[in-house]
Amino acid sequence: MFDPLPWLILLPLTWATLAFVQGPGRGGRLAVAGLALQVALAATLAQQIVTGGERVLAVGGWGAPLGIDLAVDGLSMVMLVLTQGVALPLAFYARCYFAGHAGSQRYFWPLTGYLLAAMNALFLSADVFNIYVTLELLSLAAVGLVALPGGAGPVSAAMRYLLATLLGSAAYLLGVALLYGVYGSVSLPALASLVGADAPLAVSLAAALMLLGLMLKTALFPFHFWLPPAHGGAPAPVSALLSALVIKASFYLILRLWFDLFAPITSVLAAQLVGGLGAGAVLWGSLLALRQTQLKMLVAYSTVAQVGYLFLLLPLTTGTTAEVTASAWQGGVLQVVAHGLAKAAMFAAAGAMITATGRNEIAGIAGVATRLPLTLFSFALASVTIMGLPPSGGFAAKWLLLGAALASGQWWWIVVMVAGGLLSAAYVFKVLRQAFLPVDAATDFKVLPRMLEWPAFLLALASLLLGLTASELLHLLDAA
Amino acid sequence: MSAALLYALAGVALFVIGVAALILQAHLLRKILAFNVMGSGVFLVLVGFGQRSGVPDPVPQAMVLTGIVVALAATALALALARRLLDLNGEMRLPEEEIVRDRLDV
Numbered sequence: 001m002f003d004p005l006p007w008l009i010l011l012p013l014t015w016a017t018l019a020f021v022q023g024p025g026r027g028g029r030l031a032v033a034g035l036a037l038q039v040a041l042a043a044t045l046a047q048q049i050v051t052g053g054e055r056v057l058a059v060g061g062w063g064a065p066l067g068i069d070l071a072v073d074g075l076s077m078v079m080l081v082l083t084q085g086v087a088l089p090l091a092f093y094a095r096c097y098f099a100g101h102a103g104s105q106r107y108f109w110p111l112t113g114y115l116l117a118a119m120n121a122l123f124l125s126a127d128v129f130n131i132y133v134t135l136e137l138l139s140l141a142a143v144g145l146v147a148l149p150g151g152a153g154p155v156s157a158a159m160r161y162l163l164a165t166l167l168g169s170a171a172y173l174l175g176v177a178l179l180y181g182v183y184g185s186v187s188l189p190a191l192a193s194l195v196g197a198d199a200p201l202a203v204s205l206a207a208a209l210m211l212l213g214l215m216l217k218t219a220l221f222p223f224h225f226w227l228p229p230a231h232g233g234a235p236a237p238v239s240a241l242l243s244a245l246v247i248k249a250s251f252y253l254i255l256r257l258w259f260d261l262f263a264p265i266t267s268v269l270a271a272q273l274v275g276g277l278g279a280g281a282v283l284w285g286s287l288l289a290l291r292q293t294q295l296k297m298l299v300a301y302s303t304v305a306q307v308g309y310l311f312l313l314l315p316l317t318t319g320t321t322a323e324v325t326a327s328a329w330q331g332g333v334l335q336v337v338a339h340g341l342a343k344a345a346m347f348a349a350a351g352a353m354i355t356a357t358g359r360n361e362i363a364g365i366a367g368v369a370t371r372l373p374l375t376l377f378s379f380a381l382a383s384v385t386i387m388g389l390p391p392s393g394g395f396a397a398k399w400l401l402l403g404a405a406l407a408s409g410q411w412w413w414i415v416v417m418v419a420g421g422l423l424s425a426a427y428v429f430k431v432l433r434q435a436f437l438p439v440d441a442a443t444d445f446k447v448l449p450r451m452l453e454w455p456a457f458l459l460a461l462a463s464l465l466l467g468l469t470a471s472e473l474l475h476l477l478d479a480a
Numbered sequence: 481m482s483a484a485l486l487y488a489l490a491g492v493a494l495f496v497i498g499v500a501a502l503i504l505q506a507h508l509l510r511k512i513l514a515f516n517v518m519g520s521g522v523f524l525v526l527v528g529f530g531q532r533s534g535v536p537d538p539v540p541q542a543m544v545l546t547g548i549v550v551a552l553a554a555t556a557l558a559l560a561l562a563r564r565l566l567d568l569n570g571e572m573r574l575p576e577e578e579i580v581r582d583r584l585d586v
Contacts, residue, residue: 129543136550140557147561152568156575159508159561166515166554167502173547174495174522180540181488181529 004041004048005057005070008080008120011038016113027109028095034113035088038120042077042084049077049479056126069187071126074479075333079123079252081476082337085462086244086344087116089455093348094237096451100355101235108148112241115141119249128176128210128261129186131253132169135217139165142246145238146230157229164216164226168250171213178206188261197264207262214257215274217250220311221281224304228288232300236351239296243303244344248336251310255332258314268319275315279416281308286423290430294360295350298427299343302386305420306339312401312413320408327407330474331400334466337473338393341463342385348456349379353435356446362431367439374453376435381460383428385467388421393466487528494521508562508572512555519551 015034019027049055054073063069072080094112098105118137125131143165147158180186182202183194195203219227227247231239258266285305292298313332317325352375357364368376385394398417405413439445466473498518502511523544530540566572 129546133546133550136554140553143557143561147564150564152565152575155561155564155568159558159565160574162554162558162561163502163511163515166558167499167518170495170498170515170518170522174525177491177522177526177529177540180526180543184530184537186543 003057004045005055005072005124006059008038008041008045008084009117009124011041012113012117012120016110016117019113020107020110024106025098025108027113028091028098031109031113032088032091032095035084035091035116038084038116039088042080045072046077046081046476049074050476053479068130069126070124071188072124074477075252075255076123077479078333078337078473078477079248080120082248082340083116083119083123083245086340086459087112087241089458090237090240090344090348092451093240093351093455096449097235097237097351097355099449105235106148107144108235108237111141111144111148115145115241115246119245122249123252126188127186128179128188128191132173132176135169135172135250135253138246138249139169139217142242145242146234148235148238149233153229154233157226157233161226161230164223168213168216171209171216175206175208175210175213178202178209182206188256192260192263195261195264199265203262204265207257207265210257211254211262211274214250214254215277218247218254218310219304219307220274220277221284221304221308222277224281224285224307227304228297228300231303231347232294232297236296236347236354239300239351240344240347243300243347244340247303247307248340251307251336255313259317259329266318268315271315271318274311275413278308278311278314279413281305281311282416282420283308283423286420286427289427290423292427293362295354295362295365295431296347296360298362298431299346299350302346302424302427303339303343305424306335306343306386309335309339309398309401309417309420312405312417315410315413316401316404316408320404324404324408327400328404330477331397331404333477334393334400334470334473335397338385338397338463338466341459341466342382342392342394345378345382345456345459345463346386348459349375349382352448352452352456353379355452356448357443358446359443362434364440364443365431365435366437367443367445368435370439371445372448372453374457375448376432378453378456378460379435380428380432381457381464383424383432385460385463387424387428388417391467392464393470394463396467396470484528484531488525491521491524491526491528494518494524497521506573508558508565508574512558512562515558516551516555519547523547 015030057070059068118134122134143158143162216223231243282305285301289298289301316328353365385392388394388398498514501514526540530537
């Protein structure tokens with residue numbers, strides 16, 4: 001029987017290598033074909049998971065502990081579907097975007113392919129060391145993508161990103177070393193059964209190191225310093241990939257570790273502390289977004305703020321009743337998906353506006369409302385999710401989180417979420433207001449090809465419709 | 481104290497030295513070296529702490545080999561970026577105030 005599981009890793013590896021062999025700037029058509037197949041594979045696998053429950057594949061017939069196991073459950077399946085689903089429209093967008101910016105696309109396709117292969121491998125890995133390797137592959141490809149334009153700004157942003165991410169993975173690997181020293185295993189299921197409430201101090205230290213390293217990689221406040229220059233300075237398709245998907249990969253790992261591996265030793269105090277950092281991210285990221293003068297920097301700071309919401313999940317699920325935990329868990333995962341779709345749409349729309357006007361500043365987009373109505377509409381639709389207004393996916397996510405905070409009596413998170421929602425409305429309307437001003441005489445509007453506008457619209461529409469089809473997604477999440 | 485534990489503690493010390501240097505040193509070459517010191521510290525912990533009753537365990541050794549390959553690739557990328565920054569800015573350090581523009585046609 002045909003098994004789609006390993007092909008989700010092999011297929012992007014193959015097309016990335018072929019694109020590299022074809023030479024600089026080539027391989028867009030291959031990538032689109034490969035990604036279309038990946039979407040089909042992910043859909044097939046999701047179907048199998050819904051009907052048959054979680055799956056484990058011993059690669060080459062070598063099972064754990066000697067071999068490397070691939071495993072997929074509800075959570076990793078949701079992440080796999082999100083990754084392929086966001087990457088395919090972005091590939092169409094990128095082909096069109098780079099046709100107009102020939103210089104900066106040199107190795108975009110091979111790097112994107114390796115990035116996606118690493119990300120799919122990360123979601124499918126079932127041992128902590130293999131996860132370390134996929135994390136590093138992911139970071140190296142992402143750093144390469146940030147450095148693509150080649151100017152002093154992007155290269156120093158890439159360098160800063162590389163150093164931050166290497167520090168994060170080194171801390172993670174030290175945690176893995178401590179875990180192996182105590183239990184003599186790196187397999188996630190084996191470790192999960194060994195870690196108990198009476199685990200030695202070294203295990204708590206390992207947990208702290210691994211989680212801190214991953215928070216640095218997820219750009220949780222106050223470790224967010226590397227994100228805005230890296231995401232705001234990269235070409236628009238790269239920003240979209242990084243903000244929508246790459247930071248979610250390390251957040252997925254935090255969920256895995258917190259809920260599967262270290263569940264017996266997590267404490268309410270630690271959860272409240274992480275939640276406090278999340279609250280800081282929501283407020284500080286939104287305030288800084290409001291102060292930006294460049295369009296893509298505003299969107300990048302909005303990512304810093306939205307990452308904060310993800311971390312509110314931890315205090316709402318630690319030391320609370322089963323009902324509250326279930327609701328918060330669903331809300332957190334919905335927020336991952338909704339933000340992934342909406343942020344990809346926002347960066348794609350911002351890139352289209354910047355291409356049309358030739359200016360990076362927010363002040364330069366005056367008149368976009370009359371000249372690029374579809375792009376502005378996509379940006380506004382995506383903003384509905386970012387602000388958390390009904391009926392968007394962001395609304396469903398924040399509603400579930402708010403409900404969990406109310407039910408568990410943690411009113412302080414409600415204050416943060418409401419304040420964050422208002423602040424995000426403020427920075428979104430700063431952009432929309434400018435777009436409705438009359439066209440600046442100095443601006444020379446270029447006519448955009450359709451493929452630079454439609455992918456953003458489809459992604460934004462998906463983020464909006466997610467609110468109405470959330471139950472399908474939650475069904476998949478609970479399949480395991 | 482067994483020799484294995486001594487290795488592990490030395491590894492932790494190296495890791496801490498590496499982290500401190502990575503954050504405190506401004507020169508990029510020193511930062512890259514600091515990352516390598518940090519990596520060696522982790523590998524020492526992996527091999528030293530991973531021993532069972534004094535007998536070397538082959539699994540962490542295989543992991544260290546993989547880790548060395550990863551660290552080599554990361555170092556190569558970091559050096560290439562640092563070299564590029566030297567060409568662009570004339571010095572091997574990160575600019576203090578980040579000026580990022582979305583360059584359309586670089």
